[in-house]
Amino acid sequence: MSTTYPAATPVATGPDTPRPYQNYVYAYPHKTAYRPLPEPGPRLAELWRGEPKDALSLYLHIPFCDVRCGFCNLFTRIGAPDELSTRYLDALERQAGAVREALAGDGPVRFATAAFGGGTPTFLTADELTRLCDIAERRMGADLRAVPLSVEASPSTATADRLAVLAERGATRLSLGVQSFVDAEARAAVRPQRRADVEAALARIRAAGIPVLNIDLIYGIDGQTEESWRLSLDAALRWRPEELYLYPLYVRPLTGLGRRAAVGERAWDEHRLGLYRAGRDHLLAHGYEQRSMRMFRRADAPAQGPDDYACQTDGMIGLGCGARSYTSALHYSFDYAVDAREVRSIIDTYTATEDFGRAVHGRYMTDGGDGDEARRRHLLQSLLQADGLERADYRGRFGGDPEDHFGAELAGFAARGWLDGGAPAGVLRLSPEGLAYSDALGPELFSPAVRAAMSAYEAR
Secondary structure, three states: OOOOOOOOOOOOOOOOOOOOOOOOOOOOOOHHHOEEOOOOOOEHHHHHOOOOOOOEEEEEEEOEEOOOOOOOOOOOEEOOOOOHHHHHHHHHHHHHHHHHHHHOOOOOOOEEEEEEEEOOHHHOOHHHHHHHHHHHHHHOOOOOOOOOEEEEEOOOOOOHHHHHHHHHOOOOEEEEEEEOOOHHHHHHOOOOOOHHHHHHHHHHHHHHOOOEEEEEEEEOOOOOOHHHHHHHHHHHHOOOOOEEEEEEOOOOOOOOOOOOOOOOOHHHHHHHHHHHHHHHHHHHHOOEEEOEOOEEEEOOOOOOOOOOOOOOOOOEEEEOOOOOEEOOOEEEEOOOOOOHHHHHHHHHHHHHOOOOOEOOEEEEOOOOOOOHHHHHHHHHHHHOEOOOEEHHHHHHHHOOOHHHHHHHHHHHHHHOOOEOOOOOOOEEOEOHHHHHOHHHHHHHOOOHHHHHHHHHOOOO
16 A cells, blocks of 8 residues: 655754765666676576566677776776777677677567767777677667667767767767866866867767767866856756756765865765755756756757666666676676776776676675565666656565565655655655755665675775
8 A cells, every 4th residue: 555755845954864975876786786706607598598688778888088087986997008999899799799699598689778888988989989889780689770879978089970970870869978167177076178178079969960968067076166066057058958967076985086085074965965956956947857866858858769678677788898787686797996907907807708608797686585676676766766666566566565665764765855745646756855865865775785795895
């Protein structure tokens, strides 16, 4: 039976209020909960046997960048010397062949969505991007022109020849990491770029005709004020991007900024919350709809195309040394690191690998055998979207209401004003305050086992 929550009201902050910026939850469980799998590792054909494969997501990871930003803890390295990008694409092609063979055992295989991420995929030359698309299409069987295809880029690599390749091969969305239009703020984030170069890149993207432009911005940079934050927002709005992502700055271990100082006191939390709310309200006033804590989409933006992939439940195929793959039983990837030397070593191991037929690193979602992790993932990844969770869908999958499984957590969220008491019948969703606290709410839904694994992880 559904629980009715009171109308949400913001809760005053105090010493007992959770810190709003704890962990950016973009997938569950986090890779720091993954561990090496018992050797020799399960065969991919066995992992994918019996799995639904008619609406998969395909992700190709390129771990190269021109420069490593001070806040970045992604799996990436600066440059690709000694034809490393060629050797990497060779390995990616070998992996694609092994994965496609493993998928072919039973039932139809269809990709419903695709993405190139990194790193910076547009670090590759135009010819290398053509080869990347060929791997996705010819090796994996993805029809890039028939599904949403998202590609990440940086201003310096968004060149006309690269964009032409992506547009011709069916890219429907280009995400540009700008972070700030204020040159001094970019330098403070250890991201050397000039606003003039950013504007030139945006002009090239619009000229290429890719339907959806996304601009990433960051709030909380050292020296940033509400006035300078508004300047960046307005500079982005002049390009009428179909999407805008607003990211809070995190200072993480082993990153450029993380080596300088430990930051994160309450005053900084409040500063970032203030900037978040100012940015949110500014975009809402300019015709954007909030889709999550970070994502804002222009109300009149065109759809990218048919998209029947559900991140909470459908499988994912990740190719590349920093990509993840998801089956119902196992989430798997390659080893993970942030330190530059460790990243280089993992990339070197990847490019030398000949047999990609087994999973080597990951986390089973079936530990305990009671379906708890699957329920957590579904609830968490539904709640963190503005539309929330359909109770009927949850009941159909798990045989009960969310409160039956997570009553204490949801009651705590309601007490803090994080749940929307005015949501439509049959929908469980966050209030505006709950969305603002997504990075605190998400970690509260981590299982004890995942918390323990993440705590035991040694950053490297």
